[in-house]
Amino acid sequence: MNYVDEIKRLKQEKNAVILAHYYQEKEIQDIADYLGDSLKLAQIATQTDADIIVFCGVHFMAETAKILNPSKKVLLPVMKAGCKMADMISPSALKRYKEEHPDTKIITYVNSTASVKALSDCICTSTNALKIIHHYLDQGDSILYCPDQNLGKYAMKQGGVSFDVWDGCCPIHHFLDPKKIITMKKKYPNACVIAHPECKLDILELADYVGSTKQMLDYTIQSECKEFIVCTEKGVLHAMEKACPDKKFYLASQTLSCSNMKYTTLKEVYEVLKNETNEIFVEEEIAKSAKKALDEMLKLS
Numbered sequence: 427m428n429y430v431d432e433i434k435r436l437k438q439e440k441n442a443v444i445l446a447h448y449y450q451e452k453e454i455q456d457i458a459d460y461l462g463d464s465l466k467l468a469q470i471a472t473q474t475d476a477d478i479i480v481f482c483g484v485h486f487m488a489e490t491a492k493i494l495n496p497s498k499k500v501l502l503p504v505m506k507a508g509c510k511m512a513d514m515i516s517p518s519a520l521k522r523y524k525e526e527h528p529d530t531k532i533i534t535y536v537n538s539t540a541s542v543k544a545l546s547d548c549i550c551t552s553t554n555a556l557k558i559i560h561h562y563l564d565q566g567d568s569i570l571y572c573p574d575q576n577l578g579k580y581a582m583k584q585g586g587v588s589f590d591v592w593d594g595c596c597p598i599h600h601f602l603d604p605k606k607i608i609t610m611k612k613k614y615p616n617a618c619v620i621a622h623p624e625c626k627l628d629i630l631e632l633a634d635y636v637g638s639t640k641q642m643l644d645y646t647i648q649s650e651c652k653e654f655i656v657c658t659e660k661g662v663l664h665a666m667e668k669a670c671p672d673k674k675f676y677l678a679s680q681t682l683s684c685s686n687m688k689y690t691t692l693k694e695v696y697e698v699l700k701n702e703t704n705e706i707f708v709e710e711e712i713a714k715s716a717k718k719a720l721d722e723m724l725k726l727s
């Protein structure tokens with residue numbers, strides 16, 4: 427069966443739209459109606475007039491789309507596609523922190539479950555984290571940034587400020603070894619290093635540019651640089667190579683691969699679209715509170 431043709435046919439027949447994150451496999455990126463980072467995909471989810479959203483990404487992304495646009499049917503091609511970082515904070519642990527710090531504002535990275543979002547004052551993504559953190563600090567609030575310690579520490583360093591951070595991380599970015607970057611820089615002396623802020627500070631200090639996946643992509647398009655050492659999940663290289671066919675992209679390490687992002691295949695996209703299975707549901711009370719925190723992010727973005 428030609429899955430690409432069948433997916434196109436079903437999309438039209440059912441008024442469905444396919445959203446995909448840059449970390450998805452090439453063939454999934456190529457069939458997507460919208461390709462984006464966490465922020466862009468969340469914004470699209472609020473705007474689409476399709477009846478069905480097939481979310482090619484991980485569970486928290488599909489859940490976010492459902493919370494932002496509850497009247498839509500949101501389908502996740504592979505239900506087990508989770509996020510290791512999102513699993514590093516539980517609602518009960520966050521509740522305990524809140525009881526001990528009743529006046530602290532909770533700023534939560536979008537890589538979190540709906541139940542954790544529901545306990546938060548505001549959500550952020552890697553695109554808008556610094557802006558949102560500073561919005562609260564400028565108001566004189568004390569904040570907790572959770573669950574990504576690396577983005578939190580990067581924001582502290584950038585702003586010369588201090589606040590509480592959770593000790594979660596994305597293992598894919600967190601365990602990138604700075605020695606790899608140093609070796610790569612020797613091999614490609616003219617290459618610019620670009621890094622995602624989920625990497626540790628010792629990596630970010632070696633980078634010429636730090637940003638979300640979309641910001642990194644835009645940087646590669648605008649930069650005079652012709653070669654790039656890329657410190658984020660390998661999927662984004664496909665979008666970079668397509669956007670800049672005359673430039674060269676080197677993945678900083680072969681370990682930069684998120685298995686959860688790679689579960690989605692064309693077969694699964696076809697099957698969920700055909701059978702309308704793997705629908706995402708979020709409990710009403712949780713969805714209401716999580717939406718408040720997400721709306722706050724969209725307002726401040």
Ligand code: 13P
Pocket residue numbers: 462463464465509537551552553596624637638639640
């Ligand atoms: P962005 O999409 O905000 O760049 O975040 C990367 C990520 O880890 C998604 O899981």
Ligand code: SF4
Pocket residue numbers: 449484508509510511512537596597598599659684685686687
């Ligand atoms: Fe989660 Fe990291 Fe995979 Fe992104 S790359 S989905 S943060 S485990």
